[in-house]
Amino acid sequence: MQSTSLVSIITPVYNGVAYLDDLIMSVRDQDYPLIEHIIIDDGSNDGGATIAILKKYSHLRWWTRENKGQYATMNEGLEAAKGEFACFISADDLLAPGAVKIAIKHLMQHPELDGLYGRSKLIDIDQNPYWDQIPCQGMSFKLYPYLHHVSHCSLYIKAKQLIINEGLRFNPCYSYCGDYDWIIRLVNSGLNINFLDAVLSQIRIHKNQATHKYQEAMIMEQNTIFREYHINILLYRFLYVMFYFSSALNKLKFGYRSKGIQGAIYIVANWFDRKINKRR
Numbered sequence: 360m361q362s363t364s365l366v367s368i369i370t371p372v373y374n375g376v377a378y379l380d381d382l383i384m385s386v387r388d389q390d391y392p393l394i395e396h397i398i399i400d401d402g403s404n405d406g407g408a409t410i411a412i413l414k415k416y417s418h419l420r421w422w423t424r425e426n427k428g429q430y431a432t433m434n435e436g437l438e439a440a441k442g443e444f445a446c447f448i449s450a451d452d453l454l455a456p457g458a459v460k461i462a463i464k465h466l467m468q469h470p471e472l473d474g475l476y477g478r479s480k481l482i483d484i485d486q487n488p489y490w491d492q493i494p495c496q497g498m499s500f501k502l503y504p505y506l507h508h509v510s511h512c513s514l515y516i517k518a519k520q521l522i523i524n525e526g527l528r529f530n531p532c533y534s535y536c537g538d539y540d541w542i543i544r545l546v547n548s549g550l551n552i553n554f555l556d557a558v559l560s561q562i563r564i565h566k567n568q569a570t571h572k573y574q575e576a577m578i579m580e581q582n583t584i585f586r587e588y589h590i591n592i593l594l595y596r597f598l599y600v601m602f603y604f605s606s607a608l609n610k611l612k613f614g615y616r617s618k619g620i621q622g623a624i625y626i627v628a629n630w631f632d633r634k635i636n637k638r639r
Contacts, residue, residue, distance in 0.1 A: 367442030371432035375450035402426030430529035430537035445518035474516030477559035490613035512560035
């Protein structure tokens with residue numbers, strides 16, 4: 360490994376006008392000297408608005424072509440990557456300040472590692488801390504199939520020899536859960552990937568995310584992955600319920616801290632209102 364290794368940051372984008380500038384600047388402003396930021400426009404149909412943003416930044420490696428899907432696009436970026444290490448980040452998320460330097464310094468100090476994952480911080484559309492955060496982020500990589508505690512935007516991994524040569528690419532058959540499937544395969548491959556206790560990315564929560572818009576399709580894909588990798592459904596559902604109630608409690612606390620008892624009551628009333636409207 361070189362004393363300073365090239366890092367490939369890979370971003371698929373589709374109609375990314377809302378947040379793409381923020382992402383590009385979060386990568387551009389890293390204090391690490393060797394970064395290539397690859398952005399592939401996956402056939403955006405926003406009248407050229409996404410491409411207009413990409414044209415503003417001369418340092419990018421970017422291109423556009425017809426729509427192929429998120430995970431086929433991520434594989435394409437990996438094929439084109441020249442870096443010793445790769446990290447995938449979505450167009451609406453951000454690299455945390457200093458993230459690349461922190462991650463690569465640790466990997467250079469521990470050459471036995473094949474990769475590492477750090478913490479991800481959830482933010483709202485205005486980049487303020489979100490009311491809830493990802494649980495269990497410091498837990499073992501092997502527990503990922505049940506905890507979902509590793510985000511690909513906080514995962515740095517040796518690119519060419521470990522992902523391409525061992526066939527650990529994204530499965531383009533998935534539309535929404537390909538990252539879940541991919542990281543499970545990383546876990547099962549036996550690669551030496553450890554936790555680094557540092558915030559490496561910021562994940563933006565907004566209403567246009569696939570997790571909000573395509574829940575039923577995501578559940579179907581997730582069930583397919585459960586069967587393929589023999590995930591214990593009872594254990595998974597138990598942990599899901601635990602996290603759900605923990606998240607609900609955090610939301611009540613957030614409402615109370617913001618507006619007192621009226622804020623907490625508003626949270627509960629809003630929840631009931633959404634449930635009633637969903638049944639109509």
